[in-house]
Amino acid sequence: MRRKLAAGNWKMHGLLADLSQISALNADHPDPATDILICPPTTLIVPACAAINGGAVQIGAQDCHARASGAFTGDLSAVMLKDAGATAVIVGHSERRDAHEESSEDVRAKSKAAHAAGLTAIICLGESLAQREAANTLDIIAGQLSISVPDTAVAANTVIAYEPCWAIGSGLTPTPAQIGEVHDFIRARLTTRFGEAEANGMRLLYGGSVKPGNAAEIFEVSNVDGALVGGASLKAEDFTPIINALK
Numbered sequence: 001m002r003r004k005l006a007a008g009n010w011k012m013h014g015l016l017a018d019l020s021q022i023s024a025l026n027a028d029h030p031d032p033a034t035d036i037l038i039c040p041p042t043t044l045i046v047p048a049c050a051a052i053n054g055g056a057v058q059i060g061a062q063d064c065h066a067r068a069s070g071a072f073t074g075d076l077s078a079v080m081l082k083d084a085g086a087t088a089v090i091v092g093h094s095e096r097r098d099a100h101e102e103s104s105e106d107v108r109a110k111s112k113a114a115h116a117a118g119l120t121a122i123i124c125l126g127e128s129l130a131q132r133e134a135a136n137t138l139d140i141i142a143g144q145l146s147i148s149v150p151d152t153a154v155a156a157n158t159v160i161a162y163e164p165c166w167a168i169g170s171g172l173t174p175t176p177a178q179i180g181e182v183h184d185f186i187r188a189r190l191t192t193r194f195g196e197a198e199a200n201g202m203r204l205l206y207g208g209s210v211k212p213g214n215a216a217e218i219f220e221v222s223n224v225d226g227a228l229v230g231g232a233s234l235k236a237e238d239f240t241p242i243i244n245a246l247k
């Protein structure tokens, strides 16, 4: 049985004062039925870990470099993120694929680095609106999946997040049938590549405009094991109903 996961991606939002949102989640869910992960900006990883003080909420990062150390000004390695207290790292988010021109090969290298450091890699995939309208969604997902996920992936260290680019921050969401088609496809591809035992253990998250009002309907969809949530994860009062919808 896969444990459900509610993961929040704070992107470039959050100052020290906002740690109160993480503390509130931690206090409200002392023994949650689902896993709860917040990926704040990197500056908040250490104080966020201190704020949860061994509680149930886990802290993750939003990106990592593919190398463990070196002359890479401004970058952070997976080893450093683990050292700071992170348990997971998002890789291949569409905002990184677009704005930083990260390829699926880059995402695979970063995922491998995350695995080597002992972090769970949350590997993001998703089609653009033009690709969906051209009926290319499954081809795009197949390509991104096969290249972005490294051979080091096992159920315990890998989460796949299906995030259609056109749904992120837009208020638009695919229909449940569209989400189900992609999630079932991802599960089948993972099974072919990694075998049933590992593939059945890997969690598949949906991401893109998940809100308190649509979470329950999305979580009914087959092979949806949780959500990667942007805007609605910033405030505990918005994220809590999403967490509760996963139960």
Ligand code: PEP
Residues within 6 Å of the ligand: 009, 011, 163, 167, 168, 169, 170, 171, 207, 208, 209, 210, 228, 229, 230, 231, 232
């Ligand atoms: C995201 O950033 O991964 C995301 C899904 O954002 P939002 O929930 O705001 O659409």
